Amino acid sequence: MKEICIVGAGLGGLASAIRLQSKGYQVTIIEKNRHPGGKMMPVKMEDYHFDFGPNTITMPWVFENVLNETGFDLKDYLSFIRLERHTKNVFSDGSVFIQSVHPDEMIKQLAEIDPEAAPVYWDYLKEIERLYKISEKAFFPKAITSLKDFMDPHTAKAFMRVRPFEKLAYFNQKYFTNPNLQKVFNRYATYIGSSPYQSPATFAMIGYLEMVSGVFTVKGGNTKIAEAYDDVFKKLGGTIIYNETVKELMIQDKIAYALKTDSGRTFEFDHIVINGDYVTSTKNLIKEFDRPGLPDHKLDQYEPSISAFVILAGLKEFQPDIHHHQVYFTEDYHQEFEDIFKHKKMPDDPTIYISHSAFTDRTVTKGSNLFILVNAPAANIPDIHSYKEKVYRTLEKKGIPICEQLECEKVFTPDTLKHLFHAYKGSIYGISSNSMKDAFLRPGNKSKFIHNLYYTGGSTHPGGGSPMVVMSGLNVADSIIKGNGSFRFE
Template sequence: MKQVVIIGAGLGGLACGIQLQHAGYDVTIIEKNLHAGGKMMPVKLGDYSFDFGPNTITMPGVFQKVFSNAGESMEDYLELIRLDHHTKNVFRSGDTFLQSIDPHVVISQLVKLDPFGAKNYWRYIKEVNRLYQQAESGFFHRSFHSWLDYLSPGLTKAFFSVRPLETMNHFHKRFFSNPDILQVFNRYATYIGSSPYKSPATFSLIGHLEMNEGVFTVRGGNTKIADAFVQVFKKLGGTLKLDEEVNQIHVTNKTAAGVELKSGIQIKADKIIINGDFITATKKLIKEKDRPSFPDKKLSGYEPSISAFVILAGLKTYQKDIHHHHVFFPEDYKKEFQNIFVDQKLPEDPTIYISHSAYTDRGISKGSNLFILVNAPAVKMKSEKEVSQFKEMIYSRLEEEGIPIRKEIEVEKVYTPDTIAHLFHAYKGALYGVSSHKKKDAFLRPRNASKDINGLFYVGGTTHPGGGSPMVTLSGLNVAKEIIYQDKKKGTDQTKFKKSTNN
């Protein structure tokens, strides 16, 4: 049996581990934290339960695939609930806009808020559907190593049809004219950790996922997805080592040979898969001489994606008016991205996003379990005072919007970009690795197979196809498929394949 070591038990690592274990490999996943799931992290504060990380779940079919490829059924492990009216948006003008998968609900609001948008809405959902279908069939299931891959016969047309040269903001202006409504759709750029004024219109396809397919939540908390992956992985015989950190990857003759843990334990491996952040892990775990394509200088030159300032707040009284997903927009949306990416400072007037899962799943927590997220630059906080002042500013803004934070809080915990960097070894605390501002970084994310080291692979949000819980899961499936395919092609008789796996 071939030995595989996966560094990190994020969704990408777990999905990859399940598929390889099912195909007959002997997989060990090593995770430095006490929980599996990486950024999909459960947090319990007193009687309050929170999901840290992915609150907005889309593309349930991708998760389903992990189970079905392993001969399991997702329904035996998870109950997914579709939120028909998923996000309430509140603007400074006092207007509100409820996002829904029902176009009639959307159009009836647009008639008043944005008549141009009302006229164009059917065209919009058709176009984002088209963008999604093109990207799905052309790009999601394969990796790209150079522009030549995009320009290969068959893909050139698909590549240019996903509007790679137009910005997201420009694209949305074709369909909507009210600046408030534009903010709602432009916010999708933050799902890939980027600015709508710089990232390609391609990512407007997120509109298809939210406005056509729907936003989901998992009964009992989204972290149940990671729990279920762990159950399947262990059921197949995989080994999960929590609270163990990999310190070094051994390379012999340009080939991955094994890992050394912080505790001094050495584990031999035929294949090594890094699920940790591409930049941090490459720099920290592989000697510079073994990675000529990625010297330290190059790795430090990447522009990190957005990070976050997160407050988990448990409110004593259940607040029925706080929606499952609730967004409070600022006066000047463009300035927020100027603050984050150019000034590299916390936004003066931020967009405030709240996830309140108890709105849908009342039994999940005592009172109201608010996950409050504000976009932040991937830089170190200056001081404790800065953290506390920023938190108080967010509370004041929410109180202006009628959310009684200060007098209702029973438990609270704050996470800054520094905490995120430390907890997950994320590059400067970036949520999604590298930003998608440069065409090169948007379309040529670090490749899934190492350029310099045979038998070394990457999965997760910092590699192809990108960040977000479904995308990282896809990267895990893609890499497993690639490894199985390569070994089969070599005709190795050392690996006994149970069955061919296809994603």
């Protein structure tokens, strides 16, 4: 029986582990933290429950597919709730726009605030569906294990059809003339940790997932997905070792024959899958002489994605006016991304996102559980307390009673993410998608240097976002099962 080690119990690692374990492999996961799911982390303070992330769930069928042919059904573990009117967008002039999966509701709002956009909204939906369908067939369903996977004629043809040379912000200007509405749809770039003024228009397809397929949440908290995967994996006979950090891969003749952990233990496996940040994992676990042509300084040249300044705030009384997803936009959205990516500093006038899962599921927590996020550079934040107070003052002006209602709080910064998840410079998605190269030619799912080493997670193909991470994990597992480019020990 082949033995496989997965480094990291994030969603990609769990998906790989379940697929491989169910197909007759013996899988062990080694996870540095105490919980499954990676950034899908539960946080409890007193009687308050928060999902650290992800807050927005799309493509629920992807999560369900992980349990295909395992004898288990995700529906027995949790319930997805579709949010019909999922995001309340509030602009600096006080106007409001609510995103809905119902086109008639969208067109009615557009007719009032952007009359030119109303008649072309169906055209917008048609085009983002086209972008999604091409990506779904050409980019999502396979692991990238060698350069020839990128050069496949089908993939190359699809690449030319998904607007790779056009910027997302320019694409949205074609359909929405109101600058506030452009901000709403430009915000999709942040879902992949990038700037709408630099990332390709291909990512407009995220709009299809939100505006057509729908936004979902999980009753009881999104972290129940990771908890379900953990339970199924163990019932299939897999092993998870928590609170232990892999420190080094032991490599000989381009084969990783063992790994060492911080406890001093050594484990031997036939294949290894790294479910973690590509850059930091490669630097930390593989010595430079075992990866010729990829020294540390070259890895450090990757542009990190957006990070986050996050406040978890428990308000003692339920706030019915705060939507499940609520966004307060800055007046100058372009300047926000200049601050983050060019000046490497916190935005002076930030867009503030709030996830308030109690709006949909009152049973999940006491009062109101506000996950408050400001986009941040992957860099050190010098004065955390002052910036937190700045965010609070802004929200107070918007009518959110922070001062009189705040009962508990916890702050996460890029440094927190760097420590908790070995995130590249504290970024959320590892590598940004601001350049066409990093958007489409992300690090592959198989090591170029180590024959039996694979990668999964948001910093590798097919990219960031929890459904993509799960697909990445399944693709890697299928690649190992099929023996595509993998090292054979028989």
